Amino acid sequence: MTQTPADPQATLIDGKAMAARVRAHVARDVATLQERHGLTPGLHVVIVGDNPASQIYVRNKVAQATEAGLASVKHELPAGTAEADLLALVARLNADPAVHGILVQLPLPPQIDEQAVIAAIAPEKDVDGFHVINAGKLATGGDGLVPCTPLGCLIMLRDRLGDLSGLDALVIGRSNIVGKPMAQLLLREHCTVTVAHSRSRNLADLCRRADIVVAAVGRAHLVQGDWIKPGATVIDVGMNRVPTPEKGAGKTRLAGDVDFAAARAVAGAITPVPGGVGPMTIACLLKNTVTAACRQAGVPLPSPDSSGDA
């Protein structure tokens, strides 16, 4: 799809629809694994505390995994859980051969060291792709598990652009969960990658040169419409809660890191928030769980594809 003078708006990259396609693909793979090998990929999701957003994400993860045919289990621990107790649960899941994927929902309460918990997950079961072994494999060309949000972004970029080779990509944000792995994935696609962040100078100029912008900095509407190169592809990872006083005191809405309306008038394609990257994150978790299960069982992926597998 291209822009025409009669329709100057960028194409909307529909993450919800694409995630549904990824989940359907996962469901077909799971059915094939059960039929050919008697293998049901098992995903265990751990949540500590009662963060309302985390509760929703975890509920969606377990529900969507179950719908795709995975064996999905939720472990709910109270907010006051000691780190040692969480580590004991992780050790039990590591040792269970029916568990192929372990995910500990972040953020964790302050008494628990997130890095210690991530480090305790067996790398082959780390379907979040956060373990240092998986990060190292991504950085060095290995075939580890890839973090779900950047994997989802890559699938959307490939779907929109095909071959990414030689394109100028700007990643705004340097988190271990999104920015750094996103930059690594784009390098692997032979993009020329620039990583910027909240303290970068000349962010607007960096943006104006980019064929691909991935905004993952956590600042509502930071990226302005006139920063976008005409025709560029814009992936908005931001999920910022902004006040909506017109809807009543204390009410908020979700806003991305990009000024969507202004960027849409210039870009070639853009993801919305909500309905863009978020749904792809969960779909890629299911995809990673199938990949992890196949590797642990020593069986081939039923339908290896080119949509971002490590």
Ligand SMILES: Nc1nc2c(c(=O)[nH]1)N[C@@H](CN(C=O)c1ccc(C(=O)N[C@@H](CCC(=O)O)C(=O)O)cc1)CN2
């Ligand atoms: N262990 C992990 N913790 C967290 C991760 C993660 O990948 N692994 N990512 C985020 C939260 N997250 C998944 O866990 C996530 C966030 C948002 C969405 C989503 O679909 N968002 C919707 C909008 C939801 C709303 O209205 O609030 C959308 O974008 O359309 C999915 C997953 C932090 N923690």
